[in-house]
Amino acid sequence: MGFREDFIWGAATASFQIEGAGDERADSIWDVMCRQPGRIYGGHDGRVACDHVHRFREDVAIMRELGIRNYRFSISWPRVMPQGTGEVDEKGLAFYSELVDCLLENGIRPFVTLYHWDLPQALQLRGGWANPDIPKWFAEYTKVVARCFGDRVKDYLTLNEPQCFVGMGYHMGTSAPGMKNTPRETMMPIVHHVLRAHGEAVRVLRELVPGVRVGVAPCGDPRIPASDDPRDIEAARAAYFACEPDEYFCVSLFSDPMMLGAYPDELLMRCGHLLPRGFERDMALIHQPLDYYAQNIYNGRVCLCGADGRPEYLPEPVGVPRTAAGWSIHPEALYWGPRFLYERYRTPILITENGMSCHDVVSLDGQVHDPNRIDYMHRYLLALRRAAEDGVDVRGYFAWSLLDNFEWSKGYSERFGLVHVDYATQKRTIKDSARWYAGVIAENGRTL
Ligand code: IFM
Numbered sequence: 097m098g099f100r101e102d103f104i105w106g107a108a109t110a111s112f113q114i115e116g117a118g119d120e121r122a123d124s125i126w127d128v129m130c131r132q133p134g135r136i137y138g139g140h141d142g143r144v145a146c147d148h149v150h151r152f153r154e155d156v157a158i159m160r161e162l163g164i165r166n167y168r169f170s171i172s173w174p175r176v177m178p179q180g181t182g183e184v185d186e187k188g189l190a191f192y193s194e195l196v197d198c199l200l201e202n203g204i205r206p207f208v209t210l211y212h213w214d215l216p217q218a219l220q221l222r223g224g225w226a227n228p229d230i231p232k233w234f235a236e237y238t239k240v241v242a243r244c245f246g247d248r249v250k251d252y253l254t255l256n257e258p259q260c261f262v263g264m265g266y267h268m269g270t271s272a273p274g275m276k277n278t279p280r281e282t283m284m285p286i287v288h289h290v291l292r293a294h295g296e297a298v299r300v301l302r303e304l305v306p307g308v309r310v311g312v313a314p315c316g317d318p319r320i321p322a323s324d325d326p327r328d329i330e331a332a333r334a335a336y337f338a339c340e341p342d343e344y345f346c347v348s349l350f351s352d353p354m355m356l357g358a359y360p361d362e363l364l365m366r367c368g369h370l371l372p373r374g375f376e377r378d379m380a381l382i383h384q385p386l387d388y389y390a391q392n393i394y395n396g397r398v399c400l401c402g403a404d405g406r407p408e409y410l411p412e413p414v415g416v417p418r419t420a421a422g423w424s425i426h427p428e429a430l431y432w433g434p435r436f437l438y439e440r441y442r443t444p445i446l447i448t449e450n451g452m453s454c455h456d457v458v459s460l461d462g463q464v465h466d467p468n469r470i471d472y473m474h475r476y477l478l479a480l481r482r483a484a485e486d487g488v489d490v491r492g493y494f495a496w497s498l499l500d501n502f503e504w505s506k507g508y509s510e511r512f513g514l515v516h517v518d519y520a521t522q523k524r525t526i527k528d529s530a531r532w533y534a535g536v537i538a539e540n541g542r543t544l
């Protein structure tokens with residue numbers, strides 16, 4: 097009972113959020129966004145971030161000290177291909193190669209995310225995700241990655257949170273490339289290009305990397321049934337997989353095509369005519385078996401079966417616990433999310449992000465005491481363990497994040513790390529939560 101003996105305990109990061117060394121690579125869409133006044137909290141940017149490119153050995157040593165044996169990081173497309181296609185930057189590749197070697201020497205298994213939002217600006221100038229050629233560009237980039245690292249890296253995630261980089265990037269305008277209210281006529285092809293890019297990457301990885309394991313890391317807040325009444329459970333399930341036009345945070349919008357080979361019916365009825373002509377022919381490429389169905393889970397929404405039999409959301413209770421980012425805390429999301437996802441997609445589940453933003457400070461004793469984060473992780477992990485005990489094939493959990501980092505439009509104002517970063521000095525301080533997590537890992541979650 098509990099977590100599998102080979103449970104994957106890890107920590108996650110993303111290139112733009114930690115790497116820095118902005119002068120040593122070409123621009124991504126996030127560099128451009130950061131230069132636009134008023135877009136990012138405090139005018140912050142990713143030029144230095146956690147200076148991970150120059151300090152990765154120290155960061156790997158911290159993971160080793162904590163017993164974190166799995167590390168999820170992303171590759172910056174513009175660092176390895178400045179124009180997005182064609183020329184390869186050998187220095188950029190060398191950085192990741194050294195990082196991978198260092199991880200392996202320290203007994204840490206690398207999990208590579210191919211795309212965590214930092215599109216080369218050169219490709220944005222060619223239309224970015226709206227250009228129907230982008231799946232081909234993504235395949236070319238994936239080939240470079242697979243050929244360089246495939247001998248040493250066997251675990252890959254194609255895309256991180258397509259919901260966010262599509263929804264926030266093209267509909268809400270809060271993420272790069274910062275476009276707002278892009279018409280549905282453009283949004284639906286963007287969604288389709290993203291899905292084709294995923295399919296192309298899976299195909300390339302399977303072809304070039306012997307023994308590869310591939311997944312994808314979407315998001316979407318799990319719906320939590322208000323009670324054990326089967327009608328509430330079904331209402332929560334229906335709400336979780338519902339797909340409304342102009343709602344890009346739906347799980348099923350991206351995951352049904354990838355995992356079931358079809359767009360949700362309700363979407364096809366209302367927006368199918370906006371998909372690229374002949375989209376049906378792409379469904380086999382998009383729908384390929386995956387080794388993991390990964391999901392990033394932080395929040396949840398409680399829902400019940402309303403009087404008319406339809407899902408009805410409960411208002412947040414007064415005083416609901418919240419993170420420093422203002423997100424309400426719903427540990428049960430890590431029970432119902434994996435359960436609903438596993439029941440629908442029948443693929444082993446990997447939690448590729450979960451964690452909490454806190455107002456962390458280095459105390460007078462030189463330590464970072466973050467009991468709220470410990471409590472958050474403890475509650476969420478208990479829920480995940482219960483899911484495993486109830487038959488959900490849960491393979492792993494990655495804490496977000498290893499380091500405090502650049503939290504996109506919030507700049508450095510949010511701290512999600514297990515390790516505190518003083519941005520003025522780049523001093524790392526291991527937080528109490530990291531030591532607590534180290535204990536959980538050592539015990540394989542038995543003492544939770
Ligand atoms: O920091 C982000 C990450 O890049 C994507 N998932 C959510 C995290 C916290 O907002």
